[in-house]
Amino acid sequence: MPTITRVRAIDARFDLHDGAGSDAIHTDPQYGYGVTIIETDSGIEGSGIAYTLGGGTNLVCDAIELLSESLVGREIEELMANFGQIQREIAEEPRIRWLGPHKGVIHLALSSLSNACFDLWAKYRAIPLWKLLLELPSEKLADLVDFTYLEDVLPRELFVSILEDQRGSRTDREPVLTSGYPGYDTSVGWIQYSDSVVRDNVKRAIEAGFTAMKLKVGLKNSDEDIRRATLVRETAGDDATIMLDANQIWSLPKAIEVGTRLNAIAPYWMEEPTEPDDILAHQTLAKALDPTPIAVGEAVSNRILWKNFFQANAVGICQADCTRLAGVSEYLAVSVMAKKFNVRVVPHVGDMGQIHQHLVFFNHIALGHPKLFLEHIPHLREHFVVPANVSDGVYHAPQEPGCSTDLKMAQSP
Amino acid sequence: MPTITRVRAIDARFDLHDGAGSDAIHTDPQYGYGVTIIETDSGIEGSGIAYTLGGGTNLVCDAIELLSESLVGREIEELMANFGQIQREIAEEPRIRWLGPHKGVIHLALSSLSNACFDLWAKYRAIPLWKLLLELPSEKLADLVDFTYLEDVLPRELFVSILEDQRGSRTDREPVLTSGYPGYDTSVGWIQYSDSVVRDNVKRAIEAGFTAMKLKVGLKNSDEDIRRATLVRETAGDDATIMLDANQIWSLPKAIEVGTRLNAIAPYWMEEPTEPDDILAHQTLAKALDPTPIAVGEAVSNRILWKNFFQANAVGICQADCTRLAGVSEYLAVSVMAKKFNVRVVPHVGDMGQIHQHLVFFNHIALGHPKLFLEHIPHLREHFVVPANVSDGVYHAPQEPGCSTDLKMAQSP
Numbered sequence: 001m002p003t004i005t006r007v008r009a010i011d012a013r014f015d016l017h018d019g020a021g022s023d024a025i026h027t028d029p030q031y032g033y034g035v036t037i038i039e040t041d042s043g044i045e046g047s048g049i050a051y052t053l054g055g056g057t058n059l060v061c062d063a064i065e066l067l068s069e070s071l072v073g074r075e076i077e078e079l080m081a082n083f084g085q086i087q088r089e090i091a092e093e094p095r096i097r098w099l100g101p102h103k104g105v106i107h108l109a110l111s112s113l114s115n116a117c118f119d120l121w122a123k124y125r126a127i128p129l130w131k132l133l134l135e136l137p138s139e140k141l142a143d144l145v146d147f148t149y150l151e152d153v154l155p156r157e158l159f160v161s162i163l164e165d166q167r168g169s170r171t172d173r174e175p176v177l178t179s180g181y182p183g184y185d186t187s188v189g190w191i192q193y194s195d196s197v198v199r200d201n202v203k204r205a206i207e208a209g210f211t212a213m214k215l216k217v218g219l220k221n222s223d224e225d226i227r228r229a230t231l232v233r234e235t236a237g238d239d240a241t242i243m244l245d246a247n248q249i250w251s252l253p254k255a256i257e258v259g260t261r262l263n264a265i266a267p268y269w270m271e272e273p274t275e276p277d278d279i280l281a282h283q284t285l286a287k288a289l290d291p292t293p294i295a296v297g298e299a300v301s302n303r304i305l306w307k308n309f310f311q312a313n314a315v316g317i318c319q320a321d322c323t324r325l326a327g328v329s330e331y332l333a334v335s336v337m338a339k340k341f342n343v344r345v346v347p348h349v350g351d352m353g354q355i356h357q358h359l360v361f362f363n364h365i366a367l368g369h370p371k372l373f374l375e376h377i378p379h380l381r382e383h384f385v386v387p388a389n390v391s392d393g394v395y396h397a398p399q400e401p402g403c404s405t406d407l408k409m410a411q412s413p
Numbered sequence: 414m415p416t417i418t419r420v421r422a423i424d425a426r427f428d429l430h431d432g433a434g435s436d437a438i439h440t441d442p443q444y445g446y447g448v449t450i451i452e453t454d455s456g457i458e459g460s461g462i463a464y465t466l467g468g469g470t471n472l473v474c475d476a477i478e479l480l481s482e483s484l485v486g487r488e489i490e491e492l493m494a495n496f497g498q499i500q501r502e503i504a505e506e507p508r509i510r511w512l513g514p515h516k517g518v519i520h521l522a523l524s525s526l527s528n529a530c531f532d533l534w535a536k537y538r539a540i541p542l543w544k545l546l547l548e549l550p551s552e553k554l555a556d557l558v559d560f561t562y563l564e565d566v567l568p569r570e571l572f573v574s575i576l577e578d579q580r581g582s583r584t585d586r587e588p589v590l591t592s593g594y595p596g597y598d599t600s601v602g603w604i605q606y607s608d609s610v611v612r613d614n615v616k617r618a619i620e621a622g623f624t625a626m627k628l629k630v631g632l633k634n635s636d637e638d639i640r641r642a643t644l645v646r647e648t649a650g651d652d653a654t655i656m657l658d659a660n661q662i663w664s665l666p667k668a669i670e671v672g673t674r675l676n677a678i679a680p681y682w683m684e685e686p687t688e689p690d691d692i693l694a695h696q697t698l699a700k701a702l703d704p705t706p707i708a709v710g711e712a713v714s715n716r717i718l719w720k721n722f723f724q725a726n727a728v729g730i731c732q733a734d735c736t737r738l739a740g741v742s743e744y745l746a747v748s749v750m751a752k753k754f755n756v757r758v759v760p761h762v763g764d765m766g767q768i769h770q771h772l773v774f775f776n777h778i779a780l781g782h783p784k785l786f787l788e789h790i791p792h793l794r795e796h797f798v799v800p801a802n803v804s805d806g807v808y809h810a811p812q813e814p815g816c817s818t819d820l821k822m823a824q825s826p
Contacts, residue, residue, distance in 0.1 A: 026507045028507065052512065053509075053510075055479070055511075056479055056508075058475070059472055059479070059518060059519075063469065063518075066469055094441065094442065094466065095466045095468030097438070097466075098712075099472065099473070099517060100517055103516045103714070104517010104518050105518035106472075148664070149688045149691060151664035151665065151667075152666055152694065252562075253564055254564075275562045275717050277721070279692065280721050281562075299514060301516070304688050304690040305690050312693065
């Protein structure tokens with residue numbers, strides 16, 4: 001059994017070009033990762049990532065090294081048998097938790113660290129993450145989760161019973177492993193793209209098999225938002241699924257005003273209309289923009305905030321991201337909570353879909369979440385050792401062991 | 414006018430001894446500061462602090478240096494004339510904001526940086542912070558604040574009119590400047606203190622002129638909490654004001670159970686009963702523990718979360734802390750919002766009361782907040798150049814220019 005000998009962090013930043021990644025808030029984006037590499041005495045390495053937008057990734061890396069000390073010397077199977085408790089001990093470290101708690105730089109570090117543990121575990125078992133999770137008994141899945149502060153809504157027994165309730169019907173949903181999980185194209189309408197680029201991208205997305213695609217909104221002149229959204233609707237056709245994303249740019253009054261106008265193009269969701277800590281504003285918007293659901297998640301830091309979003313009926317599409325949350329394990333807690341509250345889960349892919357492709361197969365088969373679509377962003381494909389296999393508009397189930405997050409730049413020479 | 418030539422950060426950590434600072438979560442506490450030193454061409458230096466519990470203070474320091482780049486070359490009066498906008502630009506830096514937004518390490522860095530700007534400003538004007546704030550016209554106070562995401566609840570015009578409404582009655586409240594602002598003694602009942610130490614501390618607090626004091630609760634055996642709280646009540650007498658503080662240790666069901674039992678000693682408030690992101694749990698607790706109000710704030714990161722707390726009637730005592738929030742300016746926004754919602758403000762003093770002594774004089778005189786008491790923690794007195802002057806149970810208005818946060822260890826030799 002591999003024993004952890006060293007944990008190190010790598011600051012990975014990637015420039016984007018020609019307006020890719022641009023939105024209402026992010027004018028000159030980089031994508032970045034606080035990368036965790038877990039070295040073991042067996043030669044197997046675990047790699048984990050937490051997503052950033054470049055700036056300050058070094059802070060996440062320093063926090064990874066600060067939080068990782070207790071992991072050295074542990075065997076991976078022993079670690080994962082009790083990972084919920086171990087994650088809790090790291091998150092609640094008495095002198096460090098003040099820096100969050102459960103949010104910001106130290107939580108991103110815990111995200112990267114946790115994901116690296118899952119990657120190491122799946123590599124040691126020589127199976128992809130989705131297979132590992134599907135093969136685990138429900139009680140073992142519960143052992144991965146820190147239930148602290150969820151006692152009133154998702155006690156451990158309920159987590160287990162929600163999984164058990166779906167076990168009998170799993171075989172009905174397993175065909176998704178061969179048919180693939182649909183993707184949606186995030187990259188047709190970055191905010192700096194011209195009309196002609198957007199139009200070409202929409203056509204290309206449809207030709208590539210996508211039926212769903214996203215447009216960035218939140219321009220200074222809201223009329224321009226309406227015009228561009230209309231252009232996408234007209235180009236894609238009435239049957240296409242179109243998501244809109246304002247990336248937190250609006251105040252609540254502005255979000256109501258522009259969101260209501262944008263309902264004219266019948267969007268599938270309105271994403272990040274305002275600041276993600278503003279749960280009650282999202283509650284108001286969920287009513288004001290009905291029937292369009294509110295999507296939120298890439299900046300929702302932890303399971304406790306998610307609990308509040310669900311309880312307040314403030315979210316219609318849960319975009320939980322395991323590279324923002326404390327990794328795969330906190331993602332599991334949120335996804336099961338979403339199931340309890342009957343909220344759809346469409347992860348945000350800070351990982352470019354590399355880990356979440358595993359998690360949507362699990363979500364659909366093990367939890368009975370509806371088969372929707374997983375965000376697809378191709379901009380970092382060349383940097384992953386095994387990039388997601390997306391063709392004909394679907395993610396094909398990855399076959400390589402681990403979480404698919406090995407980065408070429410992090411490979412030993 | 415002083416021009417900023419350099420901004421540097423200092424990692425300050427102080428060991429505590431003999432159980433001081435211990436609570437249900439923090440077993441072996443340090444107190445720490447991410448210190449900002451703003452150097453100018455005139456020789457005046459501004460110093461700012463953000464509070465930590467020691468671990469990872471270096472992350473805050475690195476973040477201070479990351480965020481401070483845009484300040485070099487600016488003149489202090491020009492900077493403060495438009496500080497709300499400048500703070501917004503720093504908080505919304507497109508590549509860095511992902512690390513929060515508005516929370517965790519980067520927000521603590523913004524706290525320290527902002528406080529240093531206020532300190533430099535008051536030193537340049539050669540007056541204490543409270544005097545500076547009281548002398549500013551309401552519109553100039555509004556210029557200090559970033560109102561983004563408060564538009565639905567505290568637009569700029571309302572902020573100004575709330576201040577203007579209180580201006581005519583200021584003279585009624587100005588006597589507090591000579592009588593002093595009452596303190597309460599936080600240090601009678603740290604969780605590791607024995608019964609006899611607690612009893613002695615209660616007596617000593619009363620002899621020192623304090624009428625209000627705090628006990629830490631949240632022991633594994635809740636019967637012990639009840640027993641210790643009863644001991645404090647019996648020692649202090651029925652007229653004493655006793656606050657209880659669980660430091661986030663409880664789940665919601667546990668908080669209801671133990672909090673209800675603790676109502677028997679008629680606490681003045683129940684502080685941090687559970688995780689501070691759990692606004693709806695606080696809303697439930699506010700009803701369940703009535704008439705005891707819920708106090709929360711030391712870990713509430715930003716004005717947006719505060720807005721939700723107020724809107725949800727989830728907080729009875731606002732313990733906003735300008736060394737957790739983005740400094741004095743975000744504190745102003747929260748304090749004015751509290752006034753609008755008729756919520757009492759009793760700051761948590763990560764600064765050991767050094768800055769907040771200024772702010773409670775301002776709160777009472779300029780905003781008409783009731784004169785209550787400010788937390789008093791003496792454990793770092795020896796480390797400040799001019800420690801708060803507390804005697805006969807009251808804070809005496811500081812007279813030295815600035816925010817009173819100069820640390821001896823940060824002085825140039």
